[in-house]
Amino acid sequence: MAKIEEGLYYSETHEWVKPEGGEALVGITDYAQHALGNIVYVDMPEEGDEMTKDEEFGAVESVKAASDLVAPVSGEVVGCNAALEDGPGLLNSDPYGNWIVRVKLSDASELDTLMDAAAYAEFCEKL
Template sequence: MSKIVEGLLYSDSHEWVKVDGDVAIIGVTDYAQAEMGDITYVDLPEVDDEVSQGEDFGALESVKASSELYSPVSGTVVAVNEALEDAPELVNEDAFANWIIKVQMSDKAELESLMDAAAYAGITG
């Protein structure tokens, strides 16, 4: 059974969002990292890149497969977690502690389309 954190929002493509004012802190869920297996590479966007809800902004790579990352919100990338460039395995170690990007949201109303922890537990249970 994978871990789910209360108080975060979730996409059906297994990203989590922590809302900090107008900024969305985005990572992947424990379920996603467990499905991937050993993550060997995180393909990150660059600061100032524009992202759109539901569009891919990067990818996780395991030995065997790559899995695209989809942005749960639209906006501008204001930070990327550069620690993942050298240590992609951090996502396996703690998927919720190791965020991937931070996005300055252009439309906070998009958050309403995301799931809460209970709803997300429903699709991964």
């Protein structure tokens, strides 16, 4: 059973969002890292890039395949987690402790379109 952390927002494409003031951290869920297997590369956007909700903003690559990262919220990328450049496996060992990008939210109401922990648990249950 995949771990789901309380207090985060979740997308159907298995990204999590943790709001912090007008910004938010975005990562991938335990379900996602487990489904992907050994993660060996994270293709991150650059600081200053705009990401648009429901559009691809990078990729997480396992040994076998590349999997798009889909933006759960819109906004300007204000930080990328440099630790993932040399340690992409951190997303396997601690998916909620390792964010991928920090975003300056352009529309905080987008958070309302995401699932809470309970709804995401139910969503994963059905997969």
